[in-house]
Amino acid sequence: VTVEQSRRRILIVEDNELNRDMLSRRLERKGFAVLMAVDGRSGVELARAQQPDLILMDMRLPDLDGVAATRTLKGDAATKDIPVIALTAHTMDRDRDAALAAGCDDFDTKPVELERLLAKIERLLG
């Protein structure tokens, strides 16, 4: 087992390029391997193919939104056990409720506070 393979892998599903760039760089610096998808549909495909350890899912996504993507993942035996953390815009309570209803394991608000998000990631990865 190489070091590369032992690193825990996080899939970021996020359409905003800057958010994707920041989050991936910050997580990589914390020692995670990061996969990225820019919309819900490719996020679901990547999750099936790559089996990441955890998914950070933006709720507002083109094509297939975060709620629908999460529901698809949680309804599929191959992906249902991958923990999903929903990322929602600051004041969107409605998104948060929808995310939890769709089966997300936790949620965090954007802008991301890295320490808080890391704590949530660690808790879900055990």
Place this chain on the structure above:
Amino acid sequence: MLPEGADITERYRAAEAERVRLAAIVESSEDAIISEDVNGLVTSWNAGAERLYGWTAAEMIGRPMTVLEPPDRPDEIATLNARVRRGQSVHRFETVRLTKAGRRVDVAVSISPLRDAEGKLIGAAKIAHDITERKRADAELLAAVEAAQEASRAKSRFLANVSHELRTPLNAIIGYSEMLAEEAKEFTGGGERYLADLQKIRDAGRHLLALISDVLDLSKIEAGRMVLQLETFDVAEMLRGVAGTLEPLAARNGNAIEIDCPPGLGSMRADLTKVRQCLFNLVSNACKFTEGGAVRLSATREHSAGREWVLFRVSDTGIGISLEQIERLFEAFAQAEASTARRFGGTGLGLTISRQLARMMGGDVTVDSELGEGSTFSLVLPAQVDVSGQAVEFGGNEGFTPVVYPEADPAARHGRVLVIDDDPVASELIARLLRGEGYEPVQAGSGEEGLRLARESGTPPVAVVLDVMMPGMDGWSVLSAMKLDPQLARVPVIVTTVLEDQDIAWALGAAHYLMKPVERERLADILRKYKPAPAPAPATEA
């Protein structure tokens, strides 16, 4: 008055002089003054009537007035005359008449029965006043109010959109500055040189983000789109949570937060997030304006105005506020001193928002302060916030400003009320009044349309506000038809009219009777009787 036994010629002369004097008064009137006999034929027609309607006295005397009736108001004059023959008078009935040239003119008509010395009905006196100008002013005012409201809604929508658009790039600014700061910390080759500047970028970004959130909150409140989510929570626990979160902020200025909550505070029902937001604002203000002192956060339960309240007080030992400053304190963007904003940070909107949120929940935020003596801000809230309930004032001798809530909670929808009135201005005024009271008005411009809307719209309306005088199917016919329809028979009907027809209204089964113009308070009182049980507040934010 002439002495007994005065000469008959003298009496005649005196009577004649009086007649001439009265005729001169009638002729000098700006208003149309017209008399009719019992058959509705014109017996006198003054200069005012000539000016208003274009017909001369010679043309009108001996003829019925129906020539003035516009085709869309058939039988209106006959209906009015029938009332007068029953001995009833009509006060300022607003309608439309046709001039000789065929031009429509808005008039207010008052009609009184004329009786002879024995009290026998001999005809009617009609006074018509030209209200074209007033009608135009009404319509302009209504249009102006609507334009202003629409502009305000547009502004709120714009702010909401812009706020969202501003947030996205701002998140990138904050995020990258944080990221660079993290890297600078780890990069030992002189990275720390940049750390302070990167933190300034991040702090400025966060300040801007807070400002945008506040502006968005305020625009939501103003647009009536802020929704309350009520839950029951433990007061003491909530207070400790607030104090805990603000501990680091207090420490920055060397302040200590002291909590004072007596045992047995129990729980309250309110919007937890918004109560917290209010207290955060008050406590963080206190921390900002106090150095090396104490910020005291207390809560008590109070009885006032037959209700139970929870009273939160935030006291500091800070710089205090002068009386003049207090007056401007709750205005948006008005920090007591312009320079204090730069000195102490903050958006200047916290107090405005806190007060608005408190008022939405039926409470208020008030202040008691003296320059140099520290300040005490009080947040008072009903122990059981009830969005549908009537506002009750928290009174007493604590120096609280009485709280009055002109707008009912916009989120509380009490149901549909059908307004049937052919006059669009009157209809719109009633509709606005209903909206203000938390009802959804549905407007119908005729009796036929009203009846159709009442029948077709699935569940019947909560109540019907019904005008009597309408062309075509009048209010009485609508009322009778409703009472015969098993679906609608139980819907309370509030009859509005300019005529004194109470007996007919009761006989036909009207629930209430209001004289036009309708007074807001009267209508609101009546509707309150029919208010359905409060619906749960919607669980989403707009």
